[in-house]
Amino acid sequence: MVTHSSILAWRIPWMEKPVFNFSFHVSAEFHERLSKIDKLKNRYEILTVVMLPPEGEEEKTQAYYVIKSMENTLTVIEHLTNNVKEKVREKQAYVLQLKRETEEQKPKLERVTKQCAKLTKEVRLLKDTKDETLEEQDIKLREVKQLHKIIDEMLVDITQENAEISVILQTYFQQKTAERKENRYVSTVELKFLGGHSDLERSQT
Numbered sequence: 001m002v003t004h005s006s007i008l009a010w011r012i013p014w015m016e017k018p019v020f021n022f023s024f025h026v027s028a029e030f031h032e033r034l035s036k037i038d039k040l041k042n043r044y045e046i047l048t049v050v051m052l053p054p055e056g057e058e059e060k061t062q063a064y065y066v067i068k069s070m071e072n073t074l075t076v077i078e079h080l081t082n083n084v085k086e087k088v089r090e091k092q093a094y095v096l097q098l099k100r101e102t103e104e105q106k107p108k109l110e111r112v113t114k115q116c117a118k119l120t121k122e123v124r125l126l127k128d129t130k131d132e133t134l135e136e137q138d139i140k141l142r143e144v145k146q147l148h149k150i151i152d153e154m155l156v157d158i159t160q161e162n163a164e165i166s167v168i169l170q171t172y173f174q175q176k177t178a179e180r181k182e183n184r185y186v187s188t189v190e191l192k193f194l195g196g197h198s199d200l201e202r203s204q205t
Contacts (some may be wrong), residue, residue, distance in 0.1 A: 033084055157187055 120136065127133055132140075159166035 033081065037081055040074065040077060 015085060083131065123133060123135065124130060
């Protein structure tokens, strides 16, 4: 039976995985930018030595202006690097906050799970049955719909930040929608990617 507690149980590990992936992605991007900056600095130092004119003639040569231009470029790059470092610190703090919140939810999930199991047992005992009751089936259906809604919202948020993922999901949903026409169900996020309101959507209302 899918219950509210099972949804929480599903969401907690789901949250932990993207938190780890996000942290890894930010760290990798940060180190990649630092590596590019180091390479630029090395090139600058080499060119400085090779193109250095005789003493007293620096301002008369084209090399002087090239070097000055590179110095300005490096200044801009260093400024951008500082901005990246600041953003990384902010994201790392956010990741830590998410991890703390996830850990705080685990004891609550355990209590809710135990309470749901107890209530389910009491209801079945009152109805003198060991099978799933109509009330349980109704709750299960509503929670499945809620779970679909949560997933849809997550996918929409992700695609708004990444256009490439949006194209991939659009292709995926086009394939899945063709398969689901038999049971007349298409999720709201599928309708979004497929464009507008289809006959399938109207048939669901």
